[in-house]
Amino acid sequence: MPGRLVTWGWLALLAAGLAAPFVVYPVFAMNVLCLALFASAFNLLLGYTGLLSFGHAAFLGASAYATGWALRSWGLPPEVAVLLGTALAAALGLAFGALAIRRSGIYFAMITLGFAQLVYFLVVQLPWTGGEDGLQGIPRGRALGLLPLDDPRTAYWFVYAAFLAGFWLLHRAIHSPFGHVLRAIRENEPRAVSLGYDVARYKLLAFVLSAGVSGLAGGLKAVVLQFASLSDVHWHRSGEVVLMTLLGGMGTVLGPSVGALLVVALENYLADTGSWVTVITGAVFVACVVAFRRGIVGEVRALVRRSFTGGKP
C-alpha cells in the first residue's frame, strides 16, 4: 500500500479521536479508549510474541485499585496516581512474568490465569478494597494542577493523550528491532534461540511492557469512571480482552482497538438485556474462533493486499 495513503489514514484517525467527544457520550468514548489501550497492550503478547496470557485483568484491575486509592486517600494528582498504578502493574508483570515464561503455550495461559486469580482473591479479602462493592467515590482531580478533569471533554482529552502515548510506545516497540525479535520468537522459538537471542529475556520484557501499559489503561479507567470494581480483576475481563483482540484481528496494530470499540458498544447496547450479554459475547467468541480467526482488521488487510497484488498472495 502506498506510504502516503497510510499517513493520511493515521491522520484521519487521529482527528476522529480528537473530535469523538463532540459526537458520542464522552464517558463511553473514554471507556473505549481505556479498553482499546488494554487490548493493544495484550496484543503485544498474543499477536506479536505468540503468548496467550489469560490473566491480564490482574494488571488492569490492580492498577485501577492502586490509582483509585492514591487519588482518594493520598490525594495525589491524577497523573501521578495513574503512573503509580502503571508502575505497580509493571512490577506485578515482572513477578508473574518471570514465573510464567518458564512454561509455554497452554501452560502459560493457565499459569497467568492462576496468578490473576490470586490477585482477584487478594482484592476480595484485603480490608481497604471495599470487597464486593469495590473502591467508590474516586475524585478525578486536576491534571497537571490546572486541567479540571470533572469537565467530561477535558477528561476525554487527558485520556486521549495518555492513550496516544501508550499506543505510540507499543507501536514503537512492535516496529523496532525488539519487535522483530518478538515476531521471530512467535514464528519459531527454537530458531530464535539458535540465532543467539536470549528468548526468555525478550519474552519477559514484552510481558512487563504489556503489563505496564495494561496498568496505564486500568489507572485511566479508575480516574474516568471514578470507581474500581471486582469486575476489573475478574477472569471474565481477561477473557474479554482476548475477545477484543481476536475480533479485531490479532497481530495487527489497529485490530485490538477496533475490537474494543465493538465489544464495548455491544455491551453498552445490550446492557439492558441482562445475562444475554454474556451469551452473545460467548457466541461472538465461538464464531471468531471457528470461522474468522484473522479478525476484522486481519480480513480487511488480507483483502487490501490481495487487491494490490492483483490476486497473488
Next chain:
Amino acid sequence: MTQALFGQLFLGLINGAFYALLSLGLAVIFGLLDVVNFAHGAQYMMGAFAAWMGLTYLGVPYGWALLLAPLAVGLVGMAVERTLLRRLQGLDPLYGLLLTFGLTLIAEGLFHHAYGNSGFAYPVPGWLRGGVNLGFMFLPLYRAWAVGLSLAVCLACWFVIERTKLGAYLRAGTENPKLLQAFGVNVPLMFTLTYGFGAALAAFAGVVAAPVYQVTPLMGSSVIMVVFAVVVIGGMGSIGGAIVTGLGVGLLEGLTRFWYPPASSVVVFVVMALVLLVRPAGLFGRER
C-alpha cells in the same frame, strides 16, 4: 479444637475429591485431543443442574441422576466435539481453550438467565442422611459417600487407562493418532467418545457435589480456576498425578481454613507459584 481440625480436613478431602475428578477429566481430554477444556467447569455446573432439574421437574431420584445427568451432558459434549472442536484440529491448542471459553460464557449466561444468581439446595437422598460420631469428629454419611464414590471412580479411570487394552489405545492415541489410525482404529470416533466421557465425568462430579454445595450457574467457574492450578501444580502428564495433586490441594485448603481462613482461597495459587519456581513442569509432569 480437634473436632474443628478434623472437620476442616474432611471438608478439604471432599473438595479434593472433586478437584481430582475434574483434573482427571481435563487430563484425559488434553491427553488425546490436545484441548484444554475450559468448559469443564460449565459441564460440572450442568451436571449439578441436570440432577436438580431432574428431581424438581420430573422427580428423578438421586441414584438415577448419578447415571442420567452425566449421560446427558456427555451427549452434549459429543455434539460439541463433532460440530465445533473438530474444526480446530491441527491448529494451535490455544484455539481450543478459547472456543471452550466462549462455550462457557454461553452456558453460564443461559443458566443465569433462566435461574438467576441465587442457589438451589439439592436434598441429600434419604438413604444417605444422618451420620456417625467417630469420637474425634462427626462424619455425615453423605459426605463420606461423596468422597468414597469419587475416589472409586478416579481409581477405576486410572485402572482402565493404565491397565486395559482400551486404555492402551487411548495412550497410543496421545502419542501418535495417525499411526493408531493406520492400525484400523477409528480415531475420530475415539476423539468424540473421549470428549463425551470427559464431559460426563465433570457432570458426574457435579451430581455428587449437588447435595454438598449450592447449585448455582457460577459454581463451575470458581472451581475450574482451582482445578487449573491443580493441573499446573501436578503437571498434566499423568492420571495418577492428577488424582494425588487434587486430593493434596483439597487437604491443604482445609488445613489453611483451620489455621487462617482468609488465606484458604489464595493458598493454592501460592503453592502454584512455589512449585513453578522449583519444578516448572509440575510435580508429576514431563517437559513436552
